[in-house]
Amino acid sequence: MLRITKLTDYAVIVLSGMVDAQAVASHTARDLSEKTKIPQPTVSKVLKVLARRGLVRSERGKNGGYRLSRGPETITVAEVIDAVEGPIAVTECSSEGRGCCELEGHCPTETNWVRINDAIKQALRGVTLADMVRPNLPVLIPLRRLGVAEG
Amino acid sequence: MLRITKLTDYAVIVLSGMVDAQAVASHTARDLSEKTKIPQPTVSKVLKVLARRGLVRSERGKNGGYRLSRGPETITVAEVIDAVEGPIAVTECSSEGRGCCELEGHCPTETNWVRINDAIKQALRGVTLADMVRPNLPVLIPLRRLGVAEG
DNA sequence: TCCAAACAGGACCCAAGAGGTCCAGTATGC
DNA sequence: GCATACTGGACCTCTTGGGTCCTGTTTGGA
Numbered sequence: 331m332l333r334i335t336k337l338t339d340y341a342v343i344v345l346s347g348m349v350d351a352q353a354v355a356s357h358t359a360r361d362l363s364e365k366t367k368i369p370q371p372t373v374s375k376v377l378k379v380l381a382r383r384g385l386v387r388s389e390r391g392k393n394g395g396y397r398l399s400r401g402p403e404t405i406t407v408a409e410v411i412d413a414v415e416g417p418i419a420v421t422e423c424s425s426e427g428r429g430c431c432e433l434e435g436h437c438p439t440e441t442n443w444v445r446i447n448d449a450i451k452q453a454l455r456g457v458t459l460a461d462m463v464r465p466n467l468p469v470l471i472p473l474r475r476l477g478v479a480e481g
Numbered sequence: 482m483l484r485i486t487k488l489t490d491y492a493v494i495v496l497s498g499m500v501d502a503q504a505v506a507s508h509t510a511r512d513l514s515e516k517t518k519i520p521q522p523t524v525s526k527v528l529k530v531l532a533r534r535g536l537v538r539s540e541r542g543k544n545g546g547y548r549l550s551r552g553p554e555t556i557t558v559a560e561v562i563d564a565v566e567g568p569i570a571v572t573e574c575s576s577e578g579r580g581c582c583e584l585e586g587h588c589p590t591e592t593n594w595v596r597i598n599d600a601i602k603q604a605l606r607g608v609t610l611a612d613m614v615r616p617n618l619p620v621l622i623p624l625r626r627l628g629v630a631e632g
Numbered sequence: 633t634c635c636a637a638a639c640a641g642g643a644c645c646c647a648a649g650a651g652g653t654c655c656a657g658t659a660t661g662c
Numbered sequence: 663g664c665a666t667a668c669t670g671g672a673c674c675t676c677t678t679g680g681g682t683c684c685t686g687t688t689t690g691g692a
Contacts, residue, residue, distance in 0.1 A: 638687100
């Protein structure tokens with residue numbers, strides 16, 4: 331585990347399918363379904379969520395469709411995850427929301443999970459939609475500890 | 482989301498509870514339950530899993546219990562996650578196992594997820610049980626892209 | 633004015649898995 | 663032999679992932 335949901339996975343794929351020469355061209359759910367091979371009802375579901383969260387803009391009626399609300403180089407993977415499944419939280423206690431568990435306050439690992447979570451979040455903020463449509467993501471340097479002697 | 486399961490969370494807490502002056506002292510499930518405030522059946526379940534995966538050693542009978550099989554500075558968070566919930570895989574396609582989805586091969590984001598996954602995995606390999614019991618985890622430097630002009 | 637295209641908002645369903653309890657076995661030491 | 667502890671698995675409930683479908687509503691064009 332430590333997994334994003336399929337819907338989030340689809341969201342990234344669908345958004346990737348909307349990136350093209352004219353970055354803000356309009357696409358219908360039907361077209362995106364054919365392009366991505368994801369069933370059309372599911373594509374619609376994803377797009378409705380993304381529209382509600384402001385990542386895409388919807389236009390109704392004939393000649394309607396969806397278009398990216400911003401350039402793909404300004405939309406991060408972290409944002410997409412956040413839009414579809416809420417704030418990134420590796421553990422219940424690692425998000426801002428408090429009062430999650432009865433161990434709170436005297437849990438020895440609590441603050442450390444927050445830090446791990448922040449690091450992962452930062453990492454995903456560093457990867458954009460424009461990166462994701464490239465054949466190969468630039469090499470990522472793993473997290474590295476700082477401020478304390480290693481080992 | 483992008484969350485580890487509660488059982489994994491418990492595993493880290495229970496293992497943290499086993500770290501003390503004598504790093505390899507024996508602890509009963511009952512003692513660890515009291516120490517961590519996690520219900521005893523759940524503690525037992527966690528420990529059984531960890532024992533099967535070799536992270537702790539079990540001793541039956543009177544004066545039995547569990548003890549860390551290695552020093553806490555050699556057990557990583559990545560190992561614990563792996564032991565409890567299997568290989569870390571942010572998406573279905575990001576683990577080694579293939580044949581996961583019908584988009585395979587022509588999915589534009591596939592290889593990029595593998596890289597993101599690897600980076601997160603590496604990060605979690607860099608945090609040990611010994612780190613987790615310290616009040617404050619050393620600062621983590623987020624992933625950084627390399628090899629391509631930033632932004 | 634009417635119709636078709638396309639999104640909007642839900643309800644709805646199924647399956648899987650998280651999360652947890654309990655019980656019948658088995659090893660060990662006193 | 664008995665109490666203590668781990669072992670293995672069955673079992674249950676509840677949530678949520680994952681997906682479909684239906685009934686609006688908006689829009690443009692014939």
